[in-house]
Amino acid sequence: MATPEEQLATMLANLPDKTGKPLDEWLKLVAAEGLEKHGQIVKFLKGEHGVTHGFANLIAAKALESRGPDDPVAEQYSGAKAALKPIHDSLVDYAKCLGSDVEIAPKKTSVSLRRKKQFALITPATKTRVDLGLALKGDEPGGRLEIYNAMCSHRVRLESVEEIDDELRDWMAEAYARAG
Structure with a gap:
């Protein structure tokens, strides 16, 4: 045979x-x-x-x-979601500034930001919105900071790069600190 x-x-x-x-x-x-x-x-x-x-x-x-290895991030932000890529890039750029131990781990439908454990999750949720999940267990939701799921206790919905402001960067920094 x-x-x-x-x-x-x-x-x-x-x-x-x-x-x-x-x-x-x-x-x-x-x-x-x-x-x-x-x-x-x-x-x-x-x-x-x-x-x-x-x-x-x-x-x-x-x-x-023959196309070579897949690029999950390119796939996530192709077609109708292409305009959301600058939001993703800005979030990743900021995450890298938090410390040299930040790991960017692309998955099929999202990008995990990790330290010793995941502290944030970037997901192109719709054609017009990126969801940033944050590991802020125990924090009260309020304003843009919503309750989310088990992996990321909270989420912020983002429709433009301008929404990545000091408040959001503070939440990301806090989630990063807790993941150490």
Whole structure:
């Protein structure tokens, strides 16, 4: 029985005969379509070009692999949320000023700001708003500072860079201090 590596090599060798194009031509075609997700690429190849599922799956995987490592922050602030990126950048820049031990940890849908533990969470919540979660357990909510969830006890909703004021920076500094 063939190993998975041998099966892959066989599929790649058979790709031009079975689909009518070598892999590099399929990759150019997929890139020209601007499709971002595996399922979208498979659907396109099967629907528009009659490629069988197995080969469409292979081409999609190779197309995404060739783009290099994913950048979760770029993904979070793409499309309709692109205008929110300056808010994210300003929050991260300020967090870095809090101390050399600040860790910026991008996740799929948010960016965690950590020290020994998480003290803040930046999430592009809607097309017009970034939510800044803060670990300020025990503090009373008030004004812009709202009760949030278990990971971050409080949140501030931000729609512009101008809302990153002294009050917000004080809350971030306090959350940072408590995470040490």
